[in-house]
Amino acid sequence: MKTKTKIFTAAISLSVAFFSAQNKTIKAHFLDLDATSTNIKIQPTMYGIFFEDINFAADGGLYAELIKNRSFEFDEPLTGWKQPNTKTLSPNLDSGFLTIITDKSKTNKNYARITVWNDENYVLENEGFRGIGLHQGEKYDLSFNLENVSGNISAVNTSLIDENGTVISSVSTIIKGGGWQKYNAVFAPSKTVEKAKLQITFTGKGVVNMDMISLFPQDTWKGRKGGLRKDLVQKLYDLQPGFLRFPGGCIVEGRTLAERYQWKKTIGKVENRENLINKWNNGFAHRLTPDYWQSFGLGFFEYFQLAEDLGAEPLPILSCGMACQFNTAELVKMEDLDPYVQDALDLIEFANGDSNTKWGKIRTEMGHPKPFNMKFIGVGNEQWGADYIERYKVFEKAIHTKYPDIKIISGSGPSPDGEFFDYGWKELKKLNAQIVDEHYYNSPEWFLKNADRYDKYDRRGPKVFAGEYAAQSVGVVKPDNKNNWLTALSEAAFMTGLERNADVVTMTSYAPLFAHAEGWQWTPDLIWFNNLESYATPNYYVQQLFSLNKGTDLLQITENGQPLTGQDKLYASAVSDTVTGEYIIKIVNADAQAKTIQLNAKSLKINSVMTKVILTAPYLTTENSFDKELIQPRTESQNINKGKIITKIPANSFVILKLKSL
Template identity: 40%
Template sequence: MSRTARTRPRTRTRTRLGTGLSATALLTAAALLPAPAHAEDVTDYTITVDPRAEGAAIGDTMYGVFFEDINRAADGGLYAELVQNRSFEYSTADNGSYTPLTSWTAGGTAEVRDDSGRLNERNRTYLALGAGSSVTNAGYTTGVRVEQGKRYDFSVWARAENGSTLTVTLEDAAGTLANTRRVAVKGGWARYEAAFTATRTSNRGRLAVASSGTAALDMVSLFPRDTYKGQPNGLRKDLAEKIAALKPGFVRFPGGCLVNTGSMEDYSEESGWQRERAYQWKDTVGPVEERATNANFWGYNQSYGLGYYEYFRFAEDVGAMPLPVVPALVTGCGQNRATDDEELLERHIRDTLDLIEFANGPADSTWGRVRAEMGHRRPFGLTHLGVGNEENLPREFYARFERFRAAIEAEHPDITVVSNSGPDDTGTTFDTLWQLNRDGDVDMVDEHYYNSPRWFLQNNDRYDSYDRGGPKVFLGEYASQGNAWKNGLAEAAFMTGLERNADIVELASYAPLLADEDHVQWSPDMIWFNNHASWGSANYEVQKLFMTNTGDRVVPSRASGTPDVSGPISGAVGLSTWATSAAYDDVRVTAADGAPLLSDDFSGDASQWTHRGAGSWSVRDGQYVQTDETAENTLVTAGDPAWKNYDLHVRATKRSGKEGFLVAFGVKDTGNHYWWNLGGWNNTRSAVEQAVDGGKSTLLSRAGSIETGRAYDIDVKVRGRQVTLYLDGQEWGGFTDDKPAEPFRQVVTEDDRTGDLIVKVVNAQPAEARTTVDLGGARTASTARVTTLAADADAVNTETDTPVTPVTSTLRGVSGGFTYTFPENSVTFLRIERR
């Protein structure tokens, strides 16, 4: 866009300290302001660097990665095994659509058995094949991927008392993909191996095993020979390499909601291995054929082939600090249970101490010996360990956390034990846990939040006011609810604030890390893949740029900002449900002066309402009723999007379902509104959320539930940008949404190794930003190495198209200071050698 064509102002009305302590206009409003005369002579922004001032030190582990087995991230993803359900352990108890032969096709006589002939106590089921029978495995997603000329290693545990020959084939619909292999089996259970070299490339391969005689099979496996760093039981190379390219300072594992959900029990004499039990690290180490499989919180099975040993090994391979997280015996992620079983709690505490010994103990210790026998005599060097994840029962969690911490510190005082602050960036659970953590002198607190891009642009200063004498922050999960470039821009702007506050935020990781495009439980994600390709999202490119150009200390700087021209909250009103059936009545909207704007008692029809979401709405017995309790976001709206300064009254009743009901205000459309979510998150808490372009942020949150069959009177008072909420006549809470979304952010750091000043600038707006940069008298080289990410705000990286890709260039004439025009919708890093 040419400068003469631009219509937004070139002058700035305020200066921000650091990367920005005051803020910004609504981005869409900027185009309404006229340009001053002689605009070409006036810069849009200024950045002033103070190289003599002392900024926060940035640790080598500042940025890392968070791995959770969600979106098929482990089996069928990072774990290189190509056979799905290799040990025939899938069960309807785990997933209603599963059977022990899921992903298998049997020909002839094939029977899955669970009896005394099993391979071992933990791997209980196996396949009995009759003479002349066969089974074929379809792998994950579209099939088994093989590449011409590449080597693949087959293995199987088999038993054939009278002898049998197994004929093993790789094939697809067009024919064979490699030369057939034959394996002679005789006697009791033993492991047999064969190797293939693919003669063709296919994404839809199948592994077939046929038996000439009666035989039993278990742990049928096919691995690419070319795993990451050639490790046995290894990782898919392209995915591991993309993670390694980030140069992460730490690897957090194994979750996430995966950690603290499911049954807290495991084995009992009466029922054997419990399905859906909580993740327990001891299930995941030792020989893979002896690891107990488990149901995954995210709806599928996990083989534990990728277990704690492999996580530690991967962290070591990429040069990162391992950061495991163990369950605190308080479930989270909507389950909200806490154990009162003292014996069980003590066992889990002992298991955690054993984990530290597994990681750090000598090779002749009990658990150090297990590690050594797996191939790693030298300790892994564990220094940090998390206890718990997103618990919604703050006091119950913290009481148990204290037990874990006391036991760990008594035996391992050098281990940093990490607590957490629940699932949100604000609210009663967050406040309670932070107070408990401060009072308990906790070393580090894990924060999680997923919010809209606007929230990230508004909250660059989040950590400016944190107590410098309190616990440090581990920002273990964050993302801006989308994989478009506008999401990456907002996250980049926020990350400048993380770096400025590196004395508080010591660790940070975007989440989730991986997603199979055919199995998505959560989006957005950093790296996407299918069975033959992988690609980094726009968010990945932002993380990579920051993670590989962090620097060792912050160089204090300040920048001018963008004028705020935001107006009052305006919009129509709405009603909605989420996995619930609810009824609404007596809807009234009145202006601040008492003038009626809307009144509906549903004694007639619902003609004033527009159905914008899912669900089934109808007028019944003088109420507006949504009857589909499986539907989500069933929004209906009424009124004028230009309404402002009004009072909304609604009477709402939950009829059935998992949650409560939602009352919306300030509604522009389905992706832009506020709503009061009463009884959300499986009816465990209520919150006010703001949706901007479909991404939601929590503005206010409190624990609590909604009763079925009870009518609630709900009132919302909107005045300017102030909102007050009343439940049954009592004030429930309120907020003022007056924080601007500043699109221009920056931070400057210095790299001790190279001596470079790294000027990092985010311009998250659809217009260039001509900027004067004053280096504060620092002696520097006359050139700068420039790396730029720039694209259309809605651009998305895909397998075949990556519009968000770094571009490098050289800028001359930078000594002492310079003027630079930062492209619209861009992240720019300038590395300037300091002399």
């Protein structure tokens, strides 16, 4: 890595050794920390998060709606709904029945027509997303739209029942007047239940139409009605991400062009948003999920709002007119590409335009008159080949002609090497692409061996967005992959290489982000959750430690003039932080033996106390779980005597040393 002329140099000698039971030592490592800035800035976007609606990440996850198929829009409209007999729990159509009415003039076209013959026996029930999670002491808002068609039905009785059928909260809503009306009620569960159900019964006999039957916790993120699940957003907030990439991922492409993600269908009133089958509902034979759909209650407005809440740059990715090349590989003709390009231009206006513009006005009407100040946009997800390059050219010209300051993310395909990767990079370099997205899912060994991946990248070429990566403990797309300490440790080693090359790599994000414990399709994942709680994986804590300690300026840390990329299983990177006045050294010891490091810091003007953050585990196979997060960072303070620091780096550990300048 090239550096500018040095203004001053402070050498820190790190003498590394481990002591076995027989006091046998290993070769000492003498590392030089050049505390002079390399004139390479660590970008605020260096460490971010990538959200894709996979593993029930949106509906059933981050989007706090608790009712599945609330508006009967699935291909099988009764998915999630049952009409059980109160005694036998088998269908009891003698007491009443439900039919689906379709109004094709509406976006949300279906609603339920319910005929009640025996109001003592007819029950309509929703199972939620692998159950409905309820917390004792909290309140839940129920709402539904109803039209009283005929008969004398006077009330809708709703109950939340636990796994044994015991009612834990109930409320009766009086029905008044004709025409469609919205009704509201509030539940207060008497106990905490992970897999509750919603039951609906009626007082009286007759016919009613119902739609948009919805249940939300009142305690959402920032208390927004119909908002996001608080504990999951908090985990994102605690990462202090530099950007939020959304909505994917392959979900952007769709299995077909008709099933691609279309942002304009995800804004406006929630009840008017068109539902769509999720690409991942049958994406993997080992986890078929036919009930996986997208309600788009979490749509583009909410994504932008979430990015703002997190203090992160929004990074939307749009379809480039190519469906998933692993599925149908459907391709829009070049002469038909204009609507796709216009979607990109309109999105920039939606995000950044003032209230006098067409799309800026819509954003204002949704409650956000201030622009979101979007700076990045992605063209395609991980497409490859000449067809992608041909379409990228059209998007790039149109976007930069109208919005020259927007930075465009292009793609290098789904793999970190190979023919498609090489072709994409060659062509994108010719086009002076700004940022190229690279994806790599590979073994821990690959990550350990590739810490020097970017050392020889062209410093004058496009910047790199490491947009999707995760170490796979078993193999790519294997259901038995684990978020164990080995995967996290190997990612930490690799990330020192990303940070050392911050003049090339300006954005990075782990993927996937979320996984429902009973609704997942892909492993491993950064954050796991069920209907009541969530936990952070060791991989999460690696990401968090890099993000919280990214600093502002890159420093050089070397051995014999070479970066530490696995010599004796040691990896390192270093930064300074002009805001906090700290020198921050990140060290990964991928050795089964602990090492003792001696820092000779006499030439540095530093505080007499060093902060040491340690992330390690008793075994490489150790994992976190809902029961306990065994792997979490711990922080120690260590006195510095006469400028000399001697500290132990545990076996198989990731350690951060923070030295405060005077």
